[in-house]
Amino acid sequence: MPMLESFAARDELNEVVKTRVVKSCELLDAGLRLYSNTFERLHDAAGVLAENELKEGEALGGQVYSVAGRIMALRSFGKATFFHIMDASGRLQCYAAKEVIGDEAYSTFRKLDIGDIVGVVGHMFRTKTNELTLECHSVMLLTKSIRILPDKYHGLKDVEIRYRQRYVDLLVTPRTKEIFRKRIKVVSEFRKFMEAEGFLEVETPMLQPVAGGATAKPFSTHHNALDMKLYMRIAPELYLKRLLVGGFEKVFEINRNFRNEGISTQHNPEFTMCEFYWAYATYTDLMDITERLFAHLAQSVCGSTTITYQGQEINLAMGAWHRVSFYDSLEKIGGHTPDFYNDYTAVQKYIRQRGEKVIEGEKLAKLQAKLFDLDVEPKLIQPHFIYHYPTDISPLSRRNDDNPNVTDRFELFITGREIANAFSELNDPVDQRMRFEAQVAEKEAGDDEAHSMDEEYLRALEYGMPPAAGEGIGIDRLIMLLTDSPSIREVILFPLLKPVN
């Protein structure tokens, strides 16, 4: 109790919080526990409602239920009170009458607040408005809440508080709970789909001596006992391909990657990807499986292969997907002729005019990629596979057999955003070494996103990796698409925010 009194004396606390602490002291004086763990919860809210859905009058009263949950609303009359409790399954209206639970229990009950977690025991009846309601035989305090929940009508609107105190957001914003339930379902269905296709789920290092498998800036860290510099992984790719060398033929991993780059509505420094690798398959097999996967996810999570994203209708049904080569897309979607996009100085000038940064001496393919980002990507609203990316910007992809300047690679775009990146894998160790060397040269020339040399990976390739195709799918962006969320932070439980001092 002295602790509670000192709590109540804390200056920064709101008057209402202090009042709750004082009330807590009174409850303790009355012999109650504020944080009890002795209640036997036997039913949940949704179950109780479902069981009694069709019952009327006399048929309702027979069964006694014990349900537990957080008080979300209180409507008190003199000698009786209606309140709603919420558990993971939903809400249940309860009714406590002084006449039924007794004078002493009722006056204790009246000291409870919105936000408290209680266990109730009672039977069901219907109110005048026909709402199924549990009439309490007893109400037991299980957890005292001393902070105040947001406005019951307006809820929590301040996005900063919603992200920093996500637990409150989850309590009071139904859409937030819905988004994360969908997220859980997407990941679960994703996993089931991959397993049904014969892929094995594996876990590869998060801490890597060389951060490879993507062009991105890594986070660096340090291992004390080994006195060794380590990087947080930017992709699992090179380890998953080692597993192909090791004899696994279909593997996947759903896990976090870390990229030390800017934060935006589409970028969080840590994000979830699924990467999968498939021996003896090619990038066209990956297009097929991707269509099936997305159609399956949309159907099982959203109930339809047609979804709405920010007011735009997106058709994810199999067969509705477009397949366009990189250079065709520059021409047919971007509106640029080959004469233009192959003219280094013209493209460089154009990109500068459009306000994009240009690095002196960067390759034509890199400029063409910027051209694509400017004039093609935003127009790819419906699902598009863009394939045959230039070799110079695809350091890990297999060259096309007919045209070695492009690779058997595609990226998937939906709603003008990249959702997936895939290719037939480069398994020629000599070619791979040359590509790494070219990347190292770019790194030395100032491109800090360029790939580093990875001798260990080359050694693995020298043992022989079967021909294979691999793909990475950004799970957060996929969830954004399927939950109609405009910002990646809406679909990450605890997005990175700067601390407030």
Next chain:
RNA sequence: GGGUCGUUAACUCAGUCGGUAGAGUAUCUCCCUUUUAAGGAGAGAGUCGCAGGUUCGAGCCCCGCACGACCCA
């Protein structure tokens, strides 16, 4: 990194021309046994994001900073 906007009670928000800080919800007291944004009467609750400046006087004007949102790079 740049631009725009925001930050006022626990939550949602007003705050006029620079002149004593406002409402609803929540909280407290009283009335109330079928409410559901329950209702009625009354009360308490503020580091106006932080720090400086201008001014007789700043929530409001000016400078800087912090955090966030959106757009751009």
